[in-house]
């Protein structure tokens with residue numbers, strides 16, 4: 001499994017640079033309601049009247065929250081003031097990854113191969129958006145990429161419809177449409193399709209999303225790195241990039257920022273990081289991509 005991950009990363013060209021990563025944290029819209037303080041005079045229990053306030057946060061469901069990108073998405077959402085429902089296969093594992101009992105983080109069991117009804121139960125009510133950061137885990141099951149990266153993502157979109165969630169962010173991959181881009185002989189395209197038709201599975205799911213009517217942003221990153229960000233994000237329209245790499249921190253940032261800017265709506269964006277790229281705001285980056 002480690003070999004497969006290593007090879008996957010090697011097939012994407014790495015562009016390493018030393019520019020700082022933008023830590024801009026845009027404020028999200030929150031409604032502030034005064035919490036009524038209760039005071040029981042004349043009884044044994046006396047509560048001090050206080051001016052506590054309760055913030056109503058926007059709530060996002062993250063599928064694949066224990067993954068390398070998924071956990072970064074969860075952490076960035078929390079840091080930016082969202083409440084998070086983390087969809088995970090193993091809640092005990094999730095508790096070892098997210099320590100500290102954040103009251104705005106909730107874990108719920110969600111296996112995307114178990115169908116849209118179960119996923120709808122997991123998503124529940126009053127969610128504002130779903131971010132999908134799942135990816136098959138290498139195993140002897142050759143159908144796994146198709147079950148997770150195609151059918152699993154489709155089920156998640158169906159679950160969104162059942163739960164009346166109309167915002168969906170997908171972490172996909174560059175080269176999913178490699179055949180149409182003339183990249184049939186690109187080693188990354190060949191390798192990732194030899195492993196269970198992974199890129200074709202992802203492309204099928206993307207096509208379903210785009211026809212579904214849901215307000216989507218499909219984020220297609222280049223090769224993923226766990227290293228801290230280096231270089232600035234380059235964002236291009238679909239079927240443009242066929243090499244390059246990017247830190248998972250930046251991928252998570254793009255997925256979360258997509259929730260903040262309407263310029264990202266109904267768009268497919270491809271991203272890598274490059275040393276020579278100018279630093280641009282996410283609004284500018286998303287805004288420069290034409291809707292198709």
Ligand SMILES: NC(=O)c1ccc[n+]([C@@H]2O[C@H](COP(=O)([O-])OP(=O)(O)OC[C@H]3O[C@@H](n4cnc5c(N)ncnc54)[C@H](OP(=O)(O)O)[C@@H]3O)[C@@H](O)[C@H]2O)c1
Nearest residue numbers: 064066067068069089111112113134135172173222223224
């Ligand atoms: N590796 C690359 O260079 C590269 C490049 C471009 C795009 N991508 C894509 O980017 C996405 C994120 O990649 P990553 O490397 O950060 O992911 P990752 O670390 O491999 O994590 C995958 C996540 O998917 C979850 N998952 C697997 N099967 C599932 C199922 N049946 N139901 C629910 N969740 C399931 C895993 O859960 P568990 O934690 O329970 O296993 C894990 O949370 C993936 O779609 C990947 O294909 C990868």
